[in-house]
Amino acid sequence: MADRTSSSITVDADRARVMAVIADLPSYPEWAGQVKSAEVLSSGPDGRPETVRFVLDAGVISDTYTLAYTWNGDESVTWQVSEPGKMVSELDGRYLLADTGKGVEVTYELAVGLAVPMIGMIKRKAEKVIVDTALKGLKKRVEGR
Template sequence: MPDRTTSSTTIGAGRADVMAVIADFPSYPEWAGQVKSAEVLATAPDGRPDKVRFTLDAGPISDTYTLGYTWHGDDGVSWQVAEPGKMVSELRGSYRLADAGSGTEVTYELTVDLSVPMIGLIKRKAEKVIVDTALKGLKKRVEGR
């Protein structure tokens, strides 16, 4: 079973504002460093993206794959691979949002499993870079709006 990487940050905005940025996938290349493109392929009845194709370049982990999303109002979102890539065989993750004073605590959890052999330490380091970069980028994007 793959290991999980988890990290949290507090963002100076409400949950709805944070979730609006998370749901704006076409803008990911502007703030999520490793995401080179994000194309919404399907939308859920509530209008939020249901299926998104990503092109990722995170050093040792570079691939194109499709994720399926499950939205939990403004409390969070989870995802998993709907169509694996050549390298990424499984990818599961979530953003969980909770009120934190005048802001929102955002917890990002990620598990990546690859179809190619990779030393566990290198894979976990790549996961940590993805998580940390995403949280920093999300915070900057939301607070800069």
């Protein structure tokens, strides 16, 4: 799965504050439009989620699946499917946070693999909607705190 959708946004906050919102996965339904629920199944020694079951409704991509997370301080987090759903067979992504001197640049990269055939253009559009909605929601959530 080489093709990834990527986008960035600058958030007026420090990395710790941005990563705290990213790590609060159960709150995603409040700001990440397509996420209908996020249940933490296990957490690491730092208290951050390690495995999370999601219910996603992104129009053409609706499913329930489990993701495994790897945290790198307040610099990045990566995830991949640990239990695929009926539609989502692969979902690899990451948030990268970089100080800009005027806030934090947050880059969201996402690649979705589906168990059902879908025209590449439609799949890429769904990825773009997920990424853009999440970044805008993250900015609003962090800056509104």
